[in-house]
Amino acid sequence: MLELTVDGRTLQVAVGTSVAAALAMAGDGCTRTSVSGQRRAPLCGMGICQECRVTIDGARRLACQTSCRDGMQVRSLP
Amino acid sequence: MIEHVDILIIGAGPAGIHAALAAAPSGLRIVLLDDNPLPGGQIWRDGPQASLPTQATRLRERLQACANVQIQGSTRVIARPAPHQLLVENDQRGWIIGYAKLILCTGARELLLPFPGWTLPGVTGAGGLQALIKGGLPVAGERVVVAGSGPLLLASAHSAAKNGARILRIAEQASTRAVAGFATQLPRWPHKWLQSLQLFSPAYRPGSHVLAALGDDRLEGVRLMQQGRIREVPCDRLACGFGLVPNTQLGEALGCALQDRAIAVDAWQASSLADHFAAGECTGFGGSELASVEGSIAGHAAAGDQAAAQRLWPQRARWQGFAAVLNRAFALDPALAALCAPDTLVCRCEDVPFAALAAHCDWREAKLATRCGMGACQGRVCGAATAHLFGWQPSAPRPPFSPARIETLLRLDGHPPA
Amino acid sequence: MNPTAVADAIVIGAGIVGAACAQALAKRGLSVRVLDAGTPGATAAGMGHLLVLDDNAAELALSQYSLQRWRDIAGSLPNGCAYRSNGTLWLAANDEEMAVAEHKFEVLREHGEACEILAGNALREREPLLREGLEGGLLIKGDGIVYAPAAAQWMLDHPLIRQQRATVTEVDGNRVRLADGQWLSAGMVLLANGIQATELCPELPIQAKKGHLAITDRYPAQITHTLVELGYVTSAHNASGPSTACNIQPRPTGQLFIGASRQFNTTDPDVEGWMLAKMLRRAAEYVPALNTLNVIRAWTGFRAASPDGLPLVGEHPQRPGLWLAVGHEGLGVTTAPATADLLVAQLFDESLPLAATPYLPQRFLGGSSHA
Numbered sequence: 001m002l003e004l005t006v007d008g009r010t011l012q013v014a015v016g017t018s019v020a021a022a023l024a025m026a027g028d029g030c031t032r033t034s035v036s037g038q039r040r041a042p043l044c045g046m047g048i049c050q051e052c053r054v055t056i057d058g059a060r061r062l063a064c065q066t067s068c069r070d071g072m073q074v075r076s077l078p
Numbered sequence: 079m080i081e082h083v084d085i086l087i088i089g090a091g092p093a094g095i096h097a098a099l100a101a102a103p104s105g106l107r108i109v110l111l112d113d114n115p116l117p118g119g120q121i122w123r124d125g126p127q128a129s130l131p132t133q134a135t136r137l138r139e140r141l142q143a144c145a146n147v148q149i150q151g152s153t154r155v156i157a158r159p160a161p162h163q164l165l166v167e168n169d170q171r172g173w174i175i176g177y178a179k180l181i182l183c184t185g186a187r188e189l190l191l192p193f194p195g196w197t198l199p200g201v202t203g204a205g206g207l208q209a210l211i212k213g214g215l216p217v218a219g220e221r222v223v224v225a226g227s228g229p230l231l232l233a234s235a236h237s238a239a240k241n242g243a244r245i246l247r248i249a250e251q252a253s254t255r256a257v258a259g260f261a262t263q264l265p266r267w268p269h270k271w272l273q274s275l276q277l278f279s280p281a282y283r284p285g286s287h288v289l290a291a292l293g294d295d296r297l298e299g300v301r302l303m304q305q306g307r308i309r310e311v312p313c314d315r316l317a318c319g320f321g322l323v324p325n326t327q328l329g330e331a332l333g334c335a336l337q338d339r340a341i342a343v344d345a346w347q348a349s350s351l352a353d354h355f356a357a358g359e360c361t362g363f364g365g366s367e368l369a370s371v372e373g374s375i376a377g378h379a380a381a382g383d384q385a386a387a388q389r390l391w392p393q394r395a396r397w398q399g400f401a402a403v404l405n406r407a408f409a410l411d412p413a414l415a416a417l418c419a420p421d422t423l424v425c426r427c428e429d430v431p432f433a434a435l436a437a438h439c440d441w442r443e444a445k446l447a448t449r450c451g452m453g454a455c456q457g458r459v460c461g462a463a464t465a466h467l468f469g470w471q472p473s474a475p476r477p478p479f480s481p482a483r484i485e486t487l488l489r490l491d492g493h494p495p496a
Numbered sequence: 497m498n499p500t501a502v503a504d505a506i507v508i509g510a511g512i513v514g515a516a517c518a519q520a521l522a523k524r525g526l527s528v529r530v531l532d533a534g535t536p537g538a539t540a541a542g543m544g545h546l547l548v549l550d551d552n553a554a555e556l557a558l559s560q561y562s563l564q565r566w567r568d569i570a571g572s573l574p575n576g577c578a579y580r581s582n583g584t585l586w587l588a589a590n591d592e593e594m595a596v597a598e599h600k601f602e603v604l605r606e607h608g609e610a611c612e613i614l615a616g617n618a619l620r621e622r623e624p625l626l627r628e629g630l631e632g633g634l635l636i637k638g639d640g641i642v643y644a645p646a647a648a649q650w651m652l653d654h655p656l657i658r659q660q661r662a663t664v665t666e667v668d669g670n671r672v673r674l675a676d677g678q679w680l681s682a683g684m685v686l687l688a689n690g691i692q693a694t695e696l697c698p699e700l701p702i703q704a705k706k707g708h709l710a711i712t713d714r715y716p717a718q719i720t721h722t723l724v725e726l727g728y729v730t731s732a733h734n735a736s737g738p739s740t741a742c743n744i745q746p747r748p749t750g751q752l753f754i755g756a757s758r759q760f761n762t763t764d765p766d767v768e769g770w771m772l773a774k775m776l777r778r779a780a781e782y783v784p785a786l787n788t789l790n791v792i793r794a795w796t797g798f799r800a801a802s803p804d805g806l807p808l809v810g811e812h813p814q815r816p817g818l819w820l821a822v823g824h825e826g827l828g829v830t831t832a833p834a835t836a837d838l839l840v841a842q843l844f845d846e847s848l849p850l851a852a853t854p855y856l857p858q859r860f861l862g863g864s865s866h867a
Contacts, residue, residue, distance in 0.1 A: 014126040016116075018213030021126075025216060028296070030199050035714075035749070036429040039295065041199035043426070043459075045209030046120060047113050048187045050427060050454035050481070053713070060481075060713060060790055061169065064210065065152065067115045078716075159769050439661075446540050446645050454713050454792045476767050478791055481713055484776050485787040491773030 004072040019063035019074055020045070020052050031063055032077035053077060080163065080174045083109045085380050088155060088328065089183030091119020092366040093358025093373035095137050097181045100377025100386070102144040109175065110147060111166065113154045113480075117141070119185055120205055121233075121366045127241050128212035155328055157477035159490050162353070172486025179353050179380040182329050182341060183373060186359035188230075188319035189410075189462055192424050192432065193417040194290040200297025200315050204234040207317035211237050218242030220314040223300045225249040225288040228321045228408045229365075232277035238317070239279075246311055248279055249286035249302050251320070252408050257284045260407035267400050269367070287414060291316050321408060323462045324360045327475040338362065346387055347376035355380055364401025371397060415467050424467070425460040427453020432467075441470040454481055499671045499679035503529040506672055506682040508664050508696070509689030511539035512832040513807075513821050515648035517686055520836035522656040524844070529682065530652060531672070533663040536765070537690050538828055539644045541709060541797025543745055543755055545722060546640040546830050547584050550603050554806055554854035559827060560607060561850045562834030563638060569833070576646040578748050584639035585614075585623060585721040587742070587782060588631040593726040597634040610637040625718050625783045634726075641722060641745055644829045664689075667696045670817030686839070688821040690800040690828075691763075697815075700808070701860045702823050705801045706759040708772050710794040714750035718785070722746070725782060740775040742782045752789065754779050756826070758799075767794050801825040802860070809838045809855040813864040819843075820857050 001012045006019075006026035013022050020042045023029050030039040031052045042052040042064050052063040055075040063074070085101050087094045090112035098110045110117065116124040122134040141147055156172065157165040163176045188203040195201065202210060204226050211217055222243045224235045227250060235245045250257060264271040286304040291297055299312040324340040335342045335350035340362040347355045357376040358369035371394045378387035418424065420433035430450040438444035441451065441464060450464070451457035451472070456479075461472035478487065503526075507518045510532035518528045546566050550556040566579075573579045588594040597613065604611050614622060615632040622635070652659055666673035671681040687693050691704040725742040738759040745753040757775045772794050780786040802808060802823030812818040821835050834850060841848045858864075 014214060016124065016126045016214070018125065018210070018215075020210055021214030021216070025214075028199065029215075034197070034426070034429050038197055038429075039199055040197065040426070042202060042210055043206055044188060044190065044203050045206035045213075046187065048455060049190070049459050053454065059169070059788060060715075064213065065114055066169070157769050165769070442536070443534070447649060452711075452793060454790075456792065477769060477772070477794060481790040481792045483787065484712075484780055484789055484791055487710075487769075487791060488773050488777050488780070488787075490769035491777060492770075 002068060002070040004068050004070070004074060006074045007076055013068050017068045019054065019056060019061070019066045019068055019072070022068050022074065023054070023063055023076060030076060080176045082176045083107045084177070085109075085179045085181065086164065086175055086177035087111065087181045087183060089119065089185055089358065089360075090114075090117035090149060091183060091185050091358060091369065092121060093185070093369040093376070094119070094181070094183035095141060096370045096373030097183060097357055097377035097380070098144070098147050099137065099140055100374040101381040102147050104381035104383070105146055106381055108144075108147045109150060110141075111150045111153045111155070113152065115151045117149055117151070120209060123209055123212045125212040126214045129240070154480040154482070156479055156482040156486060157490060158332060165486065165489055167482050167486040172483065172489050174489060179355065181376045181380055182334070182349070182354065182356040182360055183358045184325040184328055184360040186322035186324045186363055187458065187462075189321050189323050189466065190459055191320050191414055191417065191463055191466060192422050193288055194419050194422050195293065195297070196291055196318070197423055197426060198291050198293050198297045199295070200293065201291050202315065202317050204231050204317045204319035206319065207315065208234040208237045211241050217315065220244070221246050221312065222315045222317060223247045223249065223302075223311055223313045225286075225300070225302070225316065225318040226320045227251045227410060228319070229274070229277075229404070230319060230322075232274070232279065232282070234317050235279055235281070236277050243315070245279060245281045246313055247286070247302065247304075248282045249288060249304065250282065250284045251287040251411050251414060252284055254284040256407045260403060263403045267396075270365070270400065287411065288316070288318055289417065320410060320414065322359060322363045324362065326360060327458070328479055329356060329360065331475045331477070331479060345391065346379040346384070347372055348379065362401065364397055364404060368394065368397035368401055410466075418467070424463055425450035425453065427455050427460070430460075435464065435468070441472050444470070456480070499681035502680045502682060503527040503658070504683045505529070506531060506680060506685045508667075508672065508685065508687050509537070509692070510648060510652060510659060511537045511688065511690060512644045512648045512829050513824060513835055514686070514688035515651040516832035516836040517688055517821055517839050518657050519651040519654055520840045522654040524840060526656065526683070528657045529680070530657060530659045531662045531664055531674075532659065533689075533692070534661050535692070536797070538797050538799055539648055541707070541795060542644060542826075542829060543709065543743070543753055544642045544644040544829050545584070545743075545745060546642055547722075548604065548609055548636060548639065549827065550600060551805065555827075556603070556607065557850055558806070558831050558834050558855070560609065562831045565833035565837065566640065566642070566830075567638070573642070573647060574650055576643065577650060578643040578646070579640060580748055581638065581640040582746065583635055583637045583721045585723050586634040586636070587619075587626070587723060587725045588633055589725065589727065590631055594631040596726050597632060601634050604636065611635060612637070623719060623721065623723065625785050626723070627782060627784050630782070635721065639722065641747075642829065664696060667818060669815050684817055684819055684843070686819045686821055690822065691798045693800065693820075693822045697812070699861065700820070700822060701803050703760065703801045704763055705799040705825065706757075706762050706764075707755065707797050707799060707826075708757040708767065708775050708794065709797065710754045710772060710776060710791045711747070712752045712754070713790045713792050715752070715789060717746060717750050719744065719746040719752065719783070723782060725778075738771065740771075740778045742779045744779055744783060744786075752786070754786075763798065765796050767796055799825045799828075806855055807831065807835060808857040808860065809835050810842055810852065810857050813858050813861050
């Protein structure tokens with residue numbers, strides 16, 4: 001198991017868990033807000049749709065294609 | 079500093095893995111690239127809630143044992159600095175790989191067609207949900223409706239059910255007749271026939287399609303057209319995908335000819351561009367068995383072993399038969415092009431509604447006027463959708479082939495033209 | 497060949513210049529047929545930067561007048577035009593460039609432009625993402641940005657304007673021939689189709705200058721003004737070889753729009769990786785934080801450049817009935833309204849606060865061919 005922080009909440013997940021899954025475990029699974037103000041969550045699960053763009057350790061990444069790491073800081077996009 | 083390899087393989091799904099294993103005995107230096115953290119592609123995606131078939135695990139072990147094969151995960155292709163070179167990027171850095179031969183195994187993505195409510199959290203692709211579940215998405219106790227088209231719906235529902243979800247409906251748009259016709263052909267491929275029996279679900283409803291996803295901030299239910307009648311089904315997740323679209327952007331950008339919207343290849347899996355091969359779903363779909371044998375043929379051909387490649391032709395032909403049956407059965411009902419309401423968003427990156435697009439005559443004009451296709455997905459989702467809705471041809475891909483860090487793109491400036 | 501009379505005026509090119517002219521003509525009661533080939537042009541590709549430029553007096557007069565016209569119409573522009581008056585911050589990396597900034601400041605102030613000189617530290621207070629060690633800058637407050645394709649569409653939305661998708665293959669005074677062989681005529685024909693103008697009038701001294709552009713993903717807004725290096729004035733605008741200059745525009749979307757580059761002697765629309773990288777490198781030298789941002793799209797466009805950097809606006813001296821509004825180089829969006837006003841003033845023999853002489857086609861094409 002490893003521990004990471006998602007939008008300020010700390011949680012433990014199994015090794016190999018995607019950040020997308022961690023977001024769903026820590027909260028409502030939403031990753032970003034669209035240009036017209038809708039909350040969005042992962043759609044394609046395979047790195048195509050870009051709905052799961054989040055900030056991971058300060059960098060813009062796709063949650064569905066990033067594995068959680070110990071100490072990772074994840075912020076969904078406002 | 080350019081990393082030089084003999085064979086560069088893009089995509090580590092069934093096709094890419096088999097290509098690498100086929101080419102490995104040659105001793106040539108092989109790099110296998112994938113944008114996911116681990117090899118496997120979609121069907122053999124690894125993760126805490128994935129259950130890999132033994133075959134897949136064995137293949138990965140064999141791959142790891144090849145000293146001359148290097149697997150680069152979490153890596154995307156960004157640009158082509160020069161012929162036989164690709165600029166790639168992972169989470170840490172960007173670098174250039176020079177190659178003698180390239181094998182494109184870029185697979186396919188789901189066709190995600192817009193319908194009212196499809197942007198609600200809780201709505202995913204069918205393969206999308208399966209991928210998310212394998213990566214650890216908890217679905218235990220959740221009520222799931224699967225919809226769209228193709229055998230992937232059953233596989234997706236199966237994954238969800240195995241992880242504790244309640245499958246309420248599997249709404250397949252193909253008619254009962256088409257599905258039954260497909261099923262009666264399956265015994266020609268006993269393995270697939272057995273698979274279908276394992277995956278069969280009493281929730282399966284052919285001749286059914288989604289009309290709308292319902293809910294305010296989150297999915298709360300689905301309205302379905304189910305065999306002629308409208309039904310509303312309260313649920314927590316809607317996993318909806320309408321078949322597969324080959325990922326041809328990279329091939330197209332490199333100059334490979336397309337046919338029927340897939341990368342065109344000959345008997346050797348060679349594309350129209352010398353030294354460039356393609357295998358798997360990006361050349362047209364037909365499942366993992368076809369992708370695997372195509373990958374092997376490409377790997378042998380790229381490594382110069384024509385005889386070994388040719389020995390696999392009969393096996394490929396067998397699985398091509400399956401592909402043909404598959405594609406016929408699950409052809410899309412034209413009614414699916416009419417699901418959008420005027421305010422249904424088609425471009426999700428830029429929030430462009432259907433009504434704004436319908437006023438235009440082609441992709442380029444629509445893009446300029448509405449910004450559809452100008453977002454981070456680079457037109458992959460909306461381009462496939464508008465091709466289906468309006469028959470528009472998306473424009474040719476330009477670099478960067480994926481969103482890329484500026485510091486990565488800076489590596490291109492060592493290459494001014496002669 | 498019997499041409500079909502279709503309108504009081506035919507405008508070739510529905511980019512920002514053609515659109516502005518068509519709108520101005522329509523507002524005078526002329527019916528206008530706008531013909532556009534549907535091929536990508538500078539309006540579609542460009543940055544939509546609205547700025548005063550003072551390389552020479554005529555350019556300053558034109559850009560200043562035109563920028564005021566943009567301010568006049570700003571309130572009427574729909575949201576999709578994304579008009580913002582966010583100012584341009586010209587950046588000086590060294591003493592030499594700072595001297596240029598100070599000179600510019602004097603000139604612009606004399607001409608009534610609201611501007612401010614910022615020294616070193618003050619610069620980073622206004623724009624914290626700028627690298628340390630810059631000498632200073634000049635803030636021109638009245639400059640802005642606009643999404644030109646939407647602005648062009650807004651201008652063309654007039655009951656007297658009819659748009660037609662058509663390629664013009666030949667121009668003969670006030671008549672044009674289309675690709676399908678049909679001839680159309682009007683009271684006048686206006687050529688406003690950028691680098692394609694030389695296909696119809698080979699004698700026009702228009703040269704294509706290729707530019708690369710890139711745009712990032714959406715990020716929380718941290719840059720306020722459009723950032724342009726003063727090296728731009730010396731290097732990019734006047735050089736004869738390929739050149740790049742830092743030009744970073746904060747879009748209202750939260751994206752950063754990055755330019756600028758110039759290449760001659762090529763009409764190849766492909767993105768050239770080496771040039772894109774050179775341009776991005778230049779930009780990242782001024783804003784190091786750019787390095788970790790994602791570019792989501794890159795593309796190219798072609799500016800229509802004239803030998804003296806000023807557009808040709810007026811009647812073709814040797815081809816009566818054919819009018820010109822071409823050669824705007826990198827200032828087409830800024831100077832479109834002024835171009836339209838100049839055109840209408842010449843047509844109706846009116847005077848403007850802006851003298852027409854520096855932009856007349858005669859300066860390159862010679863006098864009229866008849867007495």
